[in-house]
């Protein structure tokens with residue numbers, strides 16, 4: 689049992705996925721975004737907090753990089769006035785954070801990266817985090833362990849997922865993503881078939897390299913869901929470039945309606961939060 693997560697979208701909350709920095713303490717070879725230094729133009733978390741409050745304090749999912757390595761992260765978490773979500777590699781023992789820290793989250797994705805972490809250490813930290821809420825299950829954030837389904841360890845995935853489930857944790861695989869049409873796909877046909885044959889729970893039905901619906905669509909991403917990069921530039925999702933302005937210069941604005949999209953949509957766009965439909969042949973969009 690865990691606390692309920694808020695509904696996102698019409699009638700529910702707005703969700704901003706923020707990447708305050710791409711800084712990460714791990715060095716996963718498949719990662720296309722990590723940075724070993726903070727980049728020019730990145731702002732302190734206090735500035736993010738203030739700016740997010742300025743746009744109405746949406747529910748925030750803090751991603752990265754690894755957000756927990758950022759200076760002032762605990763203060764940001766404890767001081768932000770709306771529920772939070774986070775993706776973390778769980779490098780730091782959960783009990784090392786100050787009182788009240790984990791209670792601020794409604795949803796935490798715990799991502800296991802075998803190049804940088806030992807499975808048993810990761811599983812032990814995830815179990816410790818869950819156990820912090822043993823007598824307060826109703827306050828426990830929803831915890832989901834994800835394991836990148838790198839072709840190198842496809843055969844180990846079932847055992848890892850089973851072990852996490854024995855510990856009472858949700859666990860699933862996650863396809864490694866490459867943009868649709870990337871000339872160097874992550875999976876060979878044989879690897880993908882082998883992975884599928886395992887019948888594991890996965891974060892998405894389709895691997896990122898597979899073609900998703902690519903005809904023009906009408907999509908509501910940007911009305912209640914957005915993606916904000918380290919410079920504050922906001923887009924309606926992680927793939928489409930339609931701008932919502934910048935969080936830090938007063939130009940940010942949620943979209944007031946659906947917009948056409950011609951971008952190849954993948955799992956990484958957070959399709960969970962976007963409602964879209966293919967445009968009919970010849971259908972005009974305002």
Ligand code: SF4
Nearest residue numbers: 712714716719722753
């Ligand atoms: S933990 Fe995540 S952000 Fe860090 S290097 Fe690995 S995949 Fe990239």
Ligand code: SF4
Nearest residue numbers: 907925949953957962
């Ligand atoms: S890429 Fe997908 S989620 Fe993003 S705007 Fe287009 S249809 Fe919506």
